[in-house]
Amino acid sequence: MVDGACLELPGKHETSREGEAEGERALIRRAQRGDRSAFDALVRLYDQEVLRLTLRMLRSEEEAQDLYQEVFLKVYRSLGRFRLEARFSTWLYRVVTNVCFDHLRRQKGRSELPARAGGDGELGYAEALADDRPGLNPEQALRAQEISHRLEVALRQLSPRERMVFELKHCQGLKLRAIGELCGTSEEAAKNSLFRAVQKLREDLSDLV
């Protein structure tokens, strides 16, 4: 669980934090002066996690790819305004959240699910799901796919804010106080959004529960 005082993208190594932080600041300074290789190195530090976030938020490879690019272009254009005493991962996380939120708001109202990638060597959504059970039970796999599909449909019925809060809480494990900050709202408003999201999901998935 990550608390609001430390908004850090999960997965970063904890060893030699001071050294890593200084190394990262050096990269940022160079990137701010226009060093493209430094910017590329900065992207590589975080881009897998950014892609994971956007993919879990949008559940579509195509949209995740678009948002990945939008996030890093925004970062590139506004990196000059980033103050080095702040934590870069928190700033980046805020950019990701805002971009996803804007996308969800634009998308609201479209009823069809995004087309799945498929064919010609591209991976379909189901194949992209993590699978660490080599001896998978086919019935269990089928049920998991059904639940995933029903969940996806149910998530699209949520408002953009409800969806954002639910994903950040349920999938990313952030505290509601931190979620409120990222979404530009209060902790109480984030709690209400989470509650409404859970209510709606319970109604839509009642036959599966």
Next chain:
Amino acid sequence: MNCDDLEKTSSLYLYDELGANERAAFEAHLVACAACRTRLEETRRLHRLLGQCPQPEPTPELLVRCRQALDDALDHEQLGWRSLLRGWLWQFGPMPATRAVAVLTLVLFGFMLGWTLHPRARSLPPLAPGATASSFMGPDLGDVRIRHISEVAPDPQSGGVRITLDAERRVTLEGSLDDPRIRQVLVDTVRGYDNPGIRRDTLDALRMHRDNPSVRAALLYALRHDTNPGVRLEALKTARGMQWGADVRQALLDALEHDANPGVRVAAMDALVEHAQEEGMNETLMPVLERLAASDQNRYVRLRCQAAVWKLAENER
């Protein structure tokens, strides 16, 4: 606490969002209230159901595509006016007032420069009688961009000047890929041009002639040696459609075993498994897949290789 308030509280309880006092009060209420216990259990079942949904993980191929697209977008961004202005302004540091003065100075300078130069352009004297517009020796400079001037040597005796410069001229070639000259330009581009996006587009253009010997060699070269994984992936996709020979099989096996990028390794595996039976490759391919299923550094590659081993074993039966 009444039971209606507690409906919201049960979600927050399961997400560990309650303070110590609230938590204690909630748990005390649960002891006495069967309806709230039932409601909590329903919410808990919902959480368990949501936990059964596997979370999507980005594939290596998706990551490669994202990185390649971002690389191209940043290349365009760097050539744009925004980047030039940003680079100039960054020199003045973070002080907003200084930056504003810098912008204003730039605008005023541009205006004054234009105003100063414009009347001069009109007042250029006409050519003296007998003079010609281009009385110089050398190549036609139309449509030429000067990159570097290495020497300017005036000749006091003749009044002339010798200028040595490097220039590039934009040339547009159009034609069919049946034309060997066009093909050769494209093959050279695949082998040596420094922009990976152009190399990838070139591979796409060469697709219909992939069985031409020089094109084939260039494709396999790109698959083996190109520094950009997106380009290697494009070469691999084109190679799949070639007439297979020992060179293609070996290039794909090398990609499967040694390519640094997991997305390329998976694509090579797919191509080899697809053709394994018709190419009689099962005996060669199976041990490689088994080894990678056990020891590849990438978890996704290990899983896919294991699935491929099962598939080949199934086909054998």
